[in-house]
Structure formats: structure tokens, C-alpha cells
Amino acid sequence: MTLTIIDSTETFSTWLNREYIDEELQKELAKASILLTPFEDLRDNTPPVFPIGTESLIDYFKKNLPSEISIDICIGEDDYLEFAFYNNYKRLGKFVILSVTIPIFITVFSSYVYDNFIKEDESKPPIITVDNSTTITNKTTVINNPPIKKVIDSKSPSEITQKKFLQPTHIKFTVTVVDSTGTSKEIDYEGPANEVGTALNALKEYEGK
Numbered sequence: 244m245t246l247t248i249i250d251s252t253e254t255f256s257t258w259l260n261r262e263y264i265d266e267e268l269q270k271e272l273a274k275a276s277i278l279l280t281p282f283e284d285l286r287d288n289t290p291p292v293f294p295i296g297t298e299s300l301i302d303y304f305k306k307n308l309p310s311e312i313s314i315d316i317c318i319g320e321d322d323y324l325e326f327a328f329y330n331n332y333k334r335l336g337k338f339v340i341l342s343v344t345i346p347i348f349i350t351v352f353s354s355y356v357y358d359n360f361i362k363e364d365e366s367k368p369p370i371i372t373v374d375n376s377t378t379i380t381n382k383t384t385v386i387n388n389p390p391i392k393k394v395i396d397s398k399s400p401s402e403i404t405q406k407k408f409l410q411p412t413h414i415k416f417t418v419t420v421v422d423s424t425g426t427s428k429e430i431d432y433e434g435p436a437n438e439v440g441t442a443l444n445a446l447k448e449y450e451g452k
Contacts, residue, residue, distance in 0.1 A: 244434030246442055251429035253280075254421050258317050258339060263291060268319050275315035277304070277348060278339040285326065291318060292326035294334040300355065307351045312344055332413035332433060333360065342422040345450040349443045360412040360436035367409055411435040418442075422452040 258280055259269045272278065279301060281291035297316070304314045316323070317339075328334045335356075340348050415433040428449055432442035 244438055244441065245432070246434070246445060247429075247431040248445060249429050249431075251419050251427040253339060253419050253429070254425055254427055255339060255341075256425075261291075261317070263318065263322060265319065272315050272317060274313060276312045276341050276344045277308075277314040278317050279314065280317045280337045280339055282326070282337070289326075290322065290324060292324045293318070294336055295325045295327050296333075297325060297336055300336065303355050303358075304351055307354065309347065312347055332415045333436075335414055335416040337417040337419070339419045339421065342420050342449050342452045345420065345446050348418075349446060353439060353443055356414065356436050356439050360414060364409075364411045364437065411437050414439065416442075418446060420446065420449045422449060424452075 255273075255275075255278065258264070258278060259272050264272065279293070279297060281293050283291050285292055293316070301314060301316055308314060338348075413434060414436045415431075417429060417431045419427050419429045421427050430442060430445055432439065434441075
């Protein structure tokens, strides 16, 4: 698990003034208390992109946020693009939030992580048995996994099993908190989904500032 907290220069204003945000969209985004922001300059000549699954994340928040708190995505509808990040963890995106929204953000985000990742992990057995069974003909053993042959003593076991521990789903996300003075802190988390509380507890330090 990796948790990093640093000062940031990003605010709602810096995102609303990106060159790809037109004036009409600026007015809409200015109403939001939580923004989902894109990954910029991911590769040469790549426009701003979002992780696959961003739309379902936005929908989840909209269904669970109280009416006085709104979330929006920092891109025009025609410019929205998703990108498949092929890593060993699930990218959940980059958020910019007002400090006053921290309590409800923690509640909704932790529920999203539980419903989409932790619950599935908990439904799986912690240990699985890998079938490495063998077939013996005289002194030649064919091992099913991997398909190799080797000579063994005829008294050796005719079956080999291996136990494998399943790893929990790993997630990665960034939350930039903007307080009432316009000061920002960036909190980056990468680690097991079931340890997300560590990152969310770090957010509480900036609650209501």
C-alpha cells in the first residue's frame, strides 16, 4: 500500500480554465462540489482521457449524493474518452473536492469501493487449489500443469497439488481537497481495496477547513 499526501496547485478554478473547457461548460462545472478530472498528456498526442468505468462511477455518486452536493465530469460530452489502463490495479480516477464535502464523499466512495471490489473479493475463497495432477506410465510422469515430462521414482506420489493465495483487488485514485482559502492538498492511494479506509481517514484531517 502506498499513501502520499502533497501540496497541490490544482483547484476548481485551474480545472475550469483548461483550454478544452468552453464557457458554457464552465458555468455548469462551477455548480459542482466534486469534480472528476481527466488524465492529461498520458501519451504524445493523446487527448484528456478517463479510466474505463468512469461513467458507472459518476452514476453511483449521483444516485447516492444528497441534493445539495453535486458531482460533474471535467470534460465536454463530445470530448469524453475512456482509456484502458493495463495494470495490476483498478484506476478509479482523479477527484477534486471541496473540503466541506469530505464526510459525504467518504461515505459514498467507500460504499462504491465495497460494492464493486471488496464484496466480490470476500465472496471468493482465500485459498484455491491448483490442479497439478500427474499420470504415471512406468517411470515417466506427465504433469498436467505445466505440460512437461520428467522421470521420477516409481514410489513418488502420483498426484501433486499446490495451494495459491488469492490477492485482493488493488485500486488507485487521487483526491485533491480544496479548502475555503483555496489551498489544496493531493492525496494519492494505491493498494488493496479493503484498506481504502486508510486513505479516506487521511481526508478527515482537512474536513471543514
